[in-house]
Amino acid sequence: MATPTLSTVRTVVPIPNVIHIRGSNAPAPVYHALFSLSDADFVIRSLQGTLYRIHSYTLRITSGFFESMFSLPQPKNSLISDVLDVYEDDFPLELLLKMIIGLPIPRWKSLCDLARVLALAEKWDTPGPLSIMRNALTAPQFLHDHPLSCYSLATHFDWKEEAKIASTHTLTLNLSDPSYSLILGEMSSKDVLPLLDLHQKRRNMFRELLDSPERFAAGNSSAYHCNRCGVTELDNSMWRAFKRAMFLEMERRPLGDTLGVMEGSTPDWPEALACWEAKCAKDDCRALNYDRIATLRQIRACVSLLPSTIDIQ
Numbered sequence: 343m344a345t346p347t348l349s350t351v352r353t354v355v356p357i358p359n360v361i362h363i364r365g366s367n368a369p370a371p372v373y374h375a376l377f378s379l380s381d382a383d384f385v386i387r388s389l390q391g392t393l394y395r396i397h398s399y400t401l402r403i404t405s406g407f408f409e410s411m412f413s414l415p416q417p418k419n420s421l422i423s424d425v426l427d428v429y430e431d432d433f434p435l436e437l438l439l440k441m442i443i444g445l446p447i448p449r450w451k452s453l454c455d456l457a458r459v460l461a462l463a464e465k466w467d468t469p470g471p472l473s474i475m476r477n478a479l480t481a482p483q484f485l486h487d488h489p490l491s492c493y494s495l496a497t498h499f500d501w502k503e504e505a506k507i508a509s510t511h512t513l514t515l516n517l518s519d520p521s522y523s524l525i526l527g528e529m530s531s532k533d534v535l536p537l538l539d540l541h542q543k544r545r546n547m548f549r550e551l552l553d554s555p556e557r558f559a560a561g562n563s564s565a566y567h568c569n570r571c572g573v574t575e576l577d578n579s580m581w582r583a584f585k586r587a588m589f590l591e592m593e594r595r596p597l598g599d600t601l602g603v604m605e606g607s608t609p610d611w612p613e614a615l616a617c618w619e620a621k622c623a624k625d626d627c628r629a630l631n632y633d634r635i636a637t638l639r640q641i642r643a644c645v646s647l648l649p650s651t652i653d654i655q
């Protein structure tokens with residue numbers, strides 16, 4: 343039987359003779375259970391040797407890669423229509439082909455798994471599966487565990503909404519930590535800069551807000567006197583030390599949800615405690631310098647004013 347070319351595959355629908363291709367000493371080829379229908383006309387082989395029989399028409403209408411490939415004139419004696427080695431592992435291949443033919447796929451176990459299939463979907467230019475996987479990228483677990491990788495993938499595919507969501511979740515990270523330099527270095531500068539800008543803006547704005555005499559009159563006003571006796575000028579060294587500690591914490595974690603206190607059983611910071619315990623130096627006054635509740639409320643109000651996503655259109 344003459345070996346069909348790609349152009350004849352589309353009309354003649356031959357059944358690929360894979361045993362012949364692999365040679366008489368090779369193990370018998372194994373078809374994937376979900377991709378073994380005998381009326382399908384095209385066979386893909388994975389790196390592990392698994393065969394996937396699928397309609398070439400399906401590949402052609404769902405994949406830009408196969409659309410181009412099937413539209414090219416095939417050289418005489420081409421073996422490509424018998425079985426196509428795609429040099430891909432079974433894992434991404436099976437999942438992508440399932441999406442291509444409309445079969446359900448299991449929940450993603452890891453962002454790494456998702457990234458592997460995304461890479462193949464991009465290579466094969468399959469908009470349908472890409473749109474399905476796009477939704478998975480902002481799964482809460484992925485955003486929580488790997489916000490920077492989510493951001494990197496979202497910007498790679500130019501998925502702006504997902505990039506914005508992921509950028510917010512990167513605010514738990516200190517991007518100047520060397521452990522992130524590899525992933526940041528692999529991203530294009532047009533994607534890294536908005537993220538660095540967001541982190542920088544939060545730090546700068548927070549510093550301005552925290553230094554505001556309107557928001558923190560007792561700590562930031564010059565020559566501020568004790569509220570009760572009106573005599574003693576406040577010694578604000580404790581407040582300044584607390585602010586420095588908060589600036590450092592915003593470098594470490596720009597989300598700003600850990601400032602000063604107070605989640606669960608975590609005790610107040612020493613710098614914060616020193617502030618709340620600071621008293622007027624006048625013996626018969628000893629009023630507290632700062633209102634703890636009001637000051638913490640104001641700090642949280644400042645954090646809520648900070649930008650929380652990258653600034654892109």
Ligand SMILES: [Zn+2]
Pocket residue numbers: 568569570571572573574622623624627628629
């Ligand atoms: Zn006083």
